[in-house]
Amino acid sequence: MNNFAEFLSRFQFGFTASYHIMFPALSIGLSWFLVLIHGMYLKTGKVEYFRIYKFWTSIFALNFSIGVVTGIFMSFQFGLNWSKFSYAAGPVLGSIIGLEVMTAFFLEAGFLGIMLLGWNRVNKKVHFFATLMVAVGTLISATWILGANSWLHTPAGYKFSNGQYFITEWWHAVFNPSFYIRYPHMLLASMFASSFLVAGISAWYLLKNRYLSFAKTTYSISLAIITVLIPVQLWVGDTLYAKMAVYQPAKTEALEGFWEDTPTAPYLLFVNPDFKNQRNDVQVGIPYMGSILITHSLHGTVQGLKRTPPENQPNMALTFYFFRVMFLVAILMFFTALTSIALRFTGSLFVKRWFLKMSIFMTPAGVIATIAGWITSETGRQPYVIYGLLRTEAAASSLSNFQVVFSFSLFLITYIILLAAYIKFICKIVQKGPEEIQNTLKTDERKTDNFISGLPEGIKLNVK
Amino acid sequence: MDIHILFALVICFAAVMYTIFDGFDLGVGILFPFIKNESSRDTMVDSITPVWDGNETWLILLGVGLFGGFPKAYSVLLPALYLPLIVMVIGLILRGVAMEFRFVSVHRKSWWDAAFSFGSVMAVFCQGLVLGNLMEGIKVYKDIAYRDITFNFLSPFTILIGLVLIVTYALIGATWLNFKTSGKLQATFKRFVKRIIFCLLLLLILVVFGRFYLEIFIPRFGAFGIGRILSLPSIVWYIATVILTAAIYFTVDRKNDILPFVLNILMTTGSALYIVSGFWPYIVPPDLTIFNAGSPAYGNRILLICSLVIVPIILAYFIYSYIVFKGKVSGKDNYEPSLAESELLKSKVKVNGNDHAGFKVLTMAWPWRIAISLGGIFFFFVVLGFFGDLTAQLAIAVFIVIFLAACFKYQRI
Numbered sequence: 001m002n003n004f005a006e007f008l009s010r011f012q013f014g015f016t017a018s019y020h021i022m023f024p025a026l027s028i029g030l031s032w033f034l035v036l037i038h039g040m041y042l043k044t045g046k047v048e049y050f051r052i053y054k055f056w057t058s059i060f061a062l063n064f065s066i067g068v069v070t071g072i073f074m075s076f077q078f079g080l081n082w083s084k085f086s087y088a089a090g091p092v093l094g095s096i097i098g099l100e101v102m103t104a105f106f107l108e109a110g111f112l113g114i115m116l117l118g119w120n121r122v123n124k125k126v127h128f129f130a131t132l133m134v135a136v137g138t139l140i141s142a143t144w145i146l147g148a149n150s151w152l153h154t155p156a157g158y159k160f161s162n163g164q165y166f167i168t169e170w171w172h173a174v175f176n177p178s179f180y181i182r183y184p185h186m187l188l189a190s191m192f193a194s195s196f197l198v199a200g201i202s203a204w205y206l207l208k209n210r211y212l213s214f215a216k217t218t219y220s221i222s223l224a225i226i227t228v229l230i231p232v233q234l235w236v237g238d239t240l241y242a243k244m245a246v247y248q249p250a251k252t253e254a255l256e257g258f259w260e261d262t263p264t265a266p267y268l269l270f271v272n273p274d275f276k277n278q279r280n281d282v283q284v285g286i287p288y289m290g291s292i293l294i295t296h297s298l299h300g301t302v303q304g305l306k307r308t309p310p311e312n313q314p315n316m317a318l319t320f321y322f323f324r325v326m327f328l329v330a331i332l333m334f335f336t337a338l339t340s341i342a343l344r345f346t347g348s349l350f351v352k353r354w355f356l357k358m359s360i361f362m363t364p365a366g367v368i369a370t371i372a373g374w375i376t377s378e379t380g381r382q383p384y385v386i387y388g389l390l391r392t393e394a395a396a397s398s399l400s401n402f403q404v405v406f407s408f409s410l411f412l413i414t415y416i417i418l419l420a421a422y423i424k425f426i427c428k429i430v431q432k433g434p435e436e437i438q439n440t441l442k443t444d445e446r447k448t449d450n451f452i453s454g455l456p457e458g459i460k461l462n463v464k
Numbered sequence: 465m466d467i468h469i470l471f472a473l474v475i476c477f478a479a480v481m482y483t484i485f486d487g488f489d490l491g492v493g494i495l496f497p498f499i500k501n502e503s504s505r506d507t508m509v510d511s512i513t514p515v516w517d518g519n520e521t522w523l524i525l526l527g528v529g530l531f532g533g534f535p536k537a538y539s540v541l542l543p544a545l546y547l548p549l550i551v552m553v554i555g556l557i558l559r560g561v562a563m564e565f566r567f568v569s570v571h572r573k574s575w576w577d578a579a580f581s582f583g584s585v586m587a588v589f590c591q592g593l594v595l596g597n598l599m600e601g602i603k604v605y606k607d608i609a610y611r612d613i614t615f616n617f618l619s620p621f622t623i624l625i626g627l628v629l630i631v632t633y634a635l636i637g638a639t640w641l642n643f644k645t646s647g648k649l650q651a652t653f654k655r656f657v658k659r660i661i662f663c664l665l666l667l668l669i670l671v672v673f674g675r676f677y678l679e680i681f682i683p684r685f686g687a688f689g690i691g692r693i694l695s696l697p698s699i700v701w702y703i704a705t706v707i708l709t710a711a712i713y714f715t716v717d718r719k720n721d722i723l724p725f726v727l728n729i730l731m732t733t734g735s736a737l738y739i740v741s742g743f744w745p746y747i748v749p750p751d752l753t754i755f756n757a758g759s760p761a762y763g764n765r766i767l768l769i770c771s772l773v774i775v776p777i778i779l780a781y782f783i784y785s786y787i788v789f790k791g792k793v794s795g796k797d798n799y800e801p802s803l804a805e806s807e808l809l810k811s812k813v814k815v816n817g818n819d820h821a822g823f824k825v826l827t828m829a830w831p832w833r834i835a836i837s838l839g840g841i842f843f844f845f846v847v848l849g850f851f852g853d854l855t856a857q858l859a860i861a862v863f864i865v866i867f868l869a870a871c872f873k874y875q876r877i
Contacts, residue, residue: 069556081543106782421565
């Protein structure tokens with residue numbers, strides 16, 4: 001067994017997958033935001049909504065293209081680095097993801113062109129339909145991919161023969177026990193990712209006193225979305241936690257940071273786990289909070305990781321800290337939402353500078369929470385890749401160290417450059433701001449050159 | 465018909481669709497360095513921006529179809545061709561992103577241009593390496609030191625196939641651009657088409673004869689089509705290719721712009737079918753056939769049935785999308801959403817400073833506002849923490865209703 005290559009393959013998967021999830025998460029939320037805006041435009045006919053739509057599609061386009069191309073690698077990565085896993089689970093996962101490609105990716109791709117570039121070529125209602133189809137595509141795509149991923153967490157509806165897993169009951173396999181709750185959790189997370197982005201950028205305009213009516217509309221809408229959804233998300237998250245405690249006890253044990261069963265447990269904020277001796281060297285926490293949050297009672301017992309035999313334990317530090325990140329960011333979001341209610345109804349939502357600054361600060365909050373949540377979920381189910389069935393170290397390909405070092409460093413460099421460029425271009429688009437509508441009036445003046453206008457030679461445009 | 469064969473047909477279909485459709489947009493990337501003029505470059509990219517992302521989806525279908533339908537082939541093929549596939553993916557990522565970024569970038573546009581063409585060429589070359597390796601055959605190694613197979617994918621034959629693929633895609637790209645552009649630029653591509661045809665024919669001759677007579681080009685495992693230089697399919701393919709390339713050569717100067725592109729599609733499809741049929745019944749020669757690499761499971765049958773239903777629907781809206789973007793490309797302006805003057809007049813933008821006009825505003829002192837925030841957090845955790853699911857759900861529902869009602873009463877959303 002080549003340990004270093006396998007170790008690095010894990011990091012490569014973790015890195016490329018976390019990188020990839022940022023963009024689909026933003027795309028799902030933004031596409032539904034755009035559907036809403038387009039619907040408002042159709043209903044009210046206000047130019048303001050058109051401006052919002054146009055501005056946010058330009059950001060959506062960048063976002064979507066990175067999501068698509070980084071997604072290509074995800075579909076190859078199973079075979080490249082985890083060939084034994086792909087051999088075993090191919091009949092299940094390949095079928096589910098295959099359906100995703102056919103029902104969702106093609107739908108998105110087919111209508112994306114019309115949505116982004118076809119405004120002048122189809123009528124408004126068809127264009128709305130295209131926007132809707134892209135949004136529906138993102139939703140369908142999330143359904144299948146969450147089904148596939150949840151199957152790895154809670155396998156169901158399968159049979160095992162000749163070293164391979166086969167689906168016996170299709171709907172049980174896709175809509176497996178943990179799917180029902182992980183799916184809404186992820187959808188809500190992507191709503192937050194996009195809403196905080198929208199809120200942050202609008203807050204920046206409000207703070208700089210630019211494009212006020214544009215920024216007020218989007219700021220208000222995005223904060224309203226956040227306010228409505230955040231309690232739902234906290235409840236869904238709590239329910240998911242309870243579910244996971246049943247299906248994957250090792251994960252919930254690890255993410256609380258206790259080794260022993262602890263009654264009247266504090267809510268730990270800092271731990272220094274020592275795997276060898278199965279104890280924490282240092283731990284700092286808030287008294288009572290742990291029992292309240294986890295068992296919903298003052299003196300409830302929080303289970304410790306020692307219940308799981310050491311060879312089946314996930315890495316406590318990773319699981320613990322990423323869960324803390326997600327949870328604390330969620331609390332910050334909750335605070336933002338509630339404050340926005342108070343400010344909204346006292347008429348000072350667009351005026352309070354500290355709150356605008358806080359919104360800017362919270363721009364990446366949704367994305368950070370999404371990534372942290374995924375890392376918690378995926379490291380928490382180690383050492384298994386198919387929970388309880390296939391261990392991760394038995395799933396790797398036989399690759400040489402050179403191959404994985406080469407590919408990982410290539411991805412590291414490319415992805416970091418792309419992320420830097422992506423953020424820079426978003427800043428540039430924001431700096432430039434939404435165009436004033438007078439500038440986007442259709443005129444023929446810009447099309448004097450026949451070569452650019454695309455007419456065959458010999459035909460002259462009549463420029464008025 | 466046997467489920468394996470049907471599934472293999474679906475995968476072949478995806479492969480052929482990919483070669484044709486991503487062929488022309490990768491081809492645009494390959495031809496990019498030869499066009500220096502900035503606005504011409506914009507036009508070239510504009511011709512593919514509405515469709516490239518759909519074209520690339522065929523590759524994902526190909527990969528995933530293999531994953532689901534032939535997991536054994538997938539798990540043997542991919543690690544064996546690790547490096548070329550990684551470089552191909554990086555190439556595709558670079559070009560896809562560069563295409564979007566070059567329109568936003570101002571100072572570093574030339575960098576993104578370079579990334580676009582470099583990524584395209586790398587991706588195509590690596591696809592050629594993969595194809596070449598498949599034609600040479602990939603041994604299923606059981607116990608061999610890993611490092612021995614790291615660079616096994618490189619051989620004169622596979623490199624040659626890589627070059628052939630670059631030229632093939634360049635040709636599709638050139639006929640596509642001939643179809644989509646106009647004026648001087650189109651004339652340039654007409655010249656390109658003729659030159660590329662010569663390169664392609666030379667390379668093809670090298671492949672066909674080198675495979676049998678030149679020592680360095682003989683495939684290592686000899687899996688693909690050895691001894692078939694004069695078999696019926698080969699002869700049909702030689703004749704068809706010669707006729708079609710000649711037809712492209714002579715029709716490219718005609719008025720009918722779409723004809724060379726259509727002929728090119730025919731030629732590519734024919735060649736792809738010839739290659740695919742050469743594999744029969746292997747999927748990864750010389751060990752894996754479509755029968756011993758497949759997974760005849762219930763799940764796959766669902767996937768297969770769905771694909772037979774869904775693929776026609778996909779084709780329908782793809783055709784619609786191509787119809788929407790039909791005609792010659794006419795610069796970025798055309799894609800930019802704009803409003804007609806009539807619509808602007810219909811809705812006058814209100815230049816009213818006070819956005820709260822007409823809405824009641826509550827007055828609340830700051831201690832109250834902070835109390836609402838902290839009280840809300842506390843209330844939520846108490847409800848969620850101690851009173852069980854139903855209460856929590858009810859509380860959330862009531863909260864949302866009150867909030868939305870208040871929004872509509874006191875303030876616009």
